[in-house]
Amino acid sequence: MKSKILLFSVIIFQIISFTSCTKGVQNSSDIDSLLSFSLNFEPFKNEGLNKEDINISIDPADSTKVSVVLAYRKRELITKLVPTVQFIGKKITPSPDTITDFSKPVDFTITPEKGEAKTYTVTVSLSEPSSENKILSFKFEAAKNTGLSEDILGIINPADSTKISVVLPSDKESLISSLIPTIEFVGETIDPLSGVAQNFTTPVNYVVTPEKGEAKTYAVTVSIPQLELEISSVKFEKSKNLTNDNISEFYEKLFITKTPSRAKGKDIAEGDTTNGYPAEFTIQTTDIVENNIYVKLPYNSQHQPLTADATVIVTLGFKTAVDGVSSVLGDSDTSKTAITGNTADISFQISKDVFTKENLSVPATTVPTPIKQVIKFSKEGFADKVYTMHFKFSDEKSTECTIGEEDFKFTVDQTTGINTVTNLTPTGSGTPAPAAPAAGAIVKAHYITSSSDEKGTEANPFEFQLRKSPSDTSNPPGELKADGVDASAYFKADALILPDGAYIEVGNTACTTPDRSGATVCCDVNPITGNSSSSTDGQQLKGASGQAKVEYKFTVVAQDGTSKKYYKLTINADAPTASASASASAPVAAPAAAPAAAPAAVPVVASPSPSVTPPTG
Structure with missing residues (x-):
């Protein structure tokens, strides 16, 4: 505590004049009549009292009057002072x-060996109470804090003196939870006390009364x-996330599934004929929140785990160039990588089990x-900067589950025995005349327009058809050869387009006996793969004996x-007639530029024991 330098003792002498150093006391007086009086209050006799708490003075007009001013903050001592x-x-x-008890004046009487006694009156009063309350200095002294090699001084904010900051050397960070401050202040009390250890991992408030x-209240922040490192961009580049000549499993899962599936080759660009994957997956800047990076994968209800642990390379961009910085994955010193410049590639593993x-x-x-990667950036003399990368599904989920009228398509194949030229060669009238399609040509299934508003329900599904062609040229062609196909004719709707993220779901009911329309009904065949619940040979989407009509029912889930x-897809549907030719779709065409509008999604209707075929890309 701070106060004026005080007069600590006073000595009062009554002097009888001497005419010389060798002669006796004049005026009939001698040494026996000499009196003196000194007074002080020593701290060792007065617990809680400091030298600066007392100010003693004598009355210049009357040396027997002694005044003592006791600091107001020590006012409780006035009744229990021990003088010296x-x-x-x-x-x-x-x-x-x-x-x-000095709450009232106290008289001390001195009696000499001869002559008259003299009384000295000591009056103790309290100083005027002060309204000052401020911290003058704040520091951590090396002598009081084991581990410090030198005193660390606090800085009082000149714009706001109630804010005090202390910067601790980075190699002393472990001491921050128990530091002993030395505080110089003006005021009666301070809480917490100076000299008492505190945990400074969060700001500590000191109240000066x-x-x-x-x-x-003074806030001390250590x-x-x-x-100074800030990540401003995050991306995963295709060229850096490969498995041999294809994209990695992890990179594939960064993008929404598409049907037909995308080509996985490293050199196939997005938008190519076979439609490759984008060159990079970039994190939105809004998904970099303070020291957290959120990698939001497109939601996939049919997500399949990785088949093996994945090596991931992420490219980080920094707001300003860095130098002399090292990156460490979590607490693994073996993963330390030196970083210089505006970008850095960080490689890490993601467990297939996570x-x-x-x-x-x-x-x-x-x-x-649950899925995260901690990346710690270090530089000598500075605190580590830690970022955490979180992997999760995006909250955005499409409800689109409509197959466009022009999007149920088959690619003609000359080699595999599926979607053969023979089975997809139409006959009938038309200009130019129907002809055998070339390999790679696209055949579109015919969409049946319904007047029902409840189209797309389980009871009234949307219908596409592969129609028979007529045996003569008086009627328009269908999509199939003349008179239809038998059970040895196999198909796959390998060019069928689904909304992004949508997939095919089928039941477990195999083909049943003909219904009232005379068609066999199959509920367990995926039209894209040609597989059923009991067979994966790719030959289950097929015609029927005697070129009979056969229906394949399935569900598109958003x-x-x-x-x-x-x-439903009907194979061997009735051949078109001349009266219907005006509205009939051309059986052979290039892929449509965009799907036509279709009715909105219908409420979910549970199917008995459905089996789900995940999207392939």
């Missing part, structure tokens, strides 16, 4: 060796030098997410995993 008195004389009363007036649908589906409020519509 030195005097010349025979005796003094009362005895100064006991506790004395004045002798009068309101208390003031930190270490911060590394990269699951359940872990990717955690709510947005879950922190930390990306959200719940919205769905019901469909």
Whole structure:
């Protein structure tokens, strides 16, 4: 505490004049009549009292009047002070060796060996209470803090003196939880006390209470030098995330599934005929939140786990160039990588046992997410900067589950025995005349327009047809050869286009006996793969004996995993007639530029024991 330098003791002498050093005392006096009186209050006799708490003075007009001013903050001591008195004389009363109540003036009488006694009156008063309350200095002294090699001084904010900051060397960060401050302040009390260890991992408030007036709070923040590193961009590049000549499993899962599936070759660009994957997957800047990076994969209700642990390379961009920085994955010193410049490639592993649908589906409020990678950036003399990369599904989920009227398509193949030229060579009238399609040509299934508003329900599914061609040229052609195909004719709707993220779902019911329309009904065949619930030979989407009509029923489920519509493909549907030719679709065509509008999704209707075929890309 701070106060004026105080007069600590006073000595009062009664002097009888001497005419010389060798002669006796004049005026009939001698040494026995000499008196003296000194007074002070020593801290070792007065617990809680400091030298600066006492100010002693004598009245210049009357040397027997002694005034003592006690600091207001020590006012409770006024009734229990123990003075130290030195005097010349025979005796003094009362005895100064006991506790004395100085709340009222106290008279001390000195009696000489001869002559008259003299009384000295000591009056103790309190100083005026002060309204000052401020911290003058704040520091951590090396002598009081094991581990510090030098004193660390706090900085009082010149714009706001209630804010005090202390910067600790980065190699002393472990001491921050127990530091002993030395505080110099003006005021009656401070809480917490100076000299008492505190945990400074968060700011500590010190309250200085004045002798009068309101208390003031000072916030002390202890930190270490911060590394000025900020990630401004995050992306995964196709060329860096490969398995041999194809994209990696992990890179594939960064993008929404498409049907037909995309080509996985490293050199196939997005938009090519075979439609490759994009060159990069970039994180939105809004998904970099403070020190957290959220990698939001497109939602996939049919997500399949990785078949093996994945090596991932992420490219980080920095707001400003860095130098002398190292990156470390988590706490692994073996993963240290030197970084210089504006970008850095960081390689890490993702476990196949962790990269699951359940872990990717955690709510947005879950922190930390189950799938994460901690990246720590270090530089000598600075605190580590730590970023955490979280992997989760995006909350955006499409409800689109409509097959466009021009999108149920088959690619003609001359080699595999599926979608053969023979089976897809139409006959009938037309200009130019129907002809055998070339390999790679696209055949579109015919869409049946319905007047029903309930189209797409389980009871009334949308219908596409592969129609027989007529045996003569008086009627328009269908999509199939004349008179239809038998059970040895196999098909795959390998060019069928689904909305992004949508997939085919089939039941477990195999083909049943002909219904009232005379068609055999199959509910367990996926029209894209040609597989059924009991066979994966790719030959289950086929014609029927005697070129009979056969219906294949299936469901298209949207990306959200719940919205769905019901469909059927009829093979060997009746050949078109001349009256219907005006509205008939051309059986052979290039892929449509865009799907036509279709009715909205219908409410979900549960199917008995459905089996689900995941999307292939």
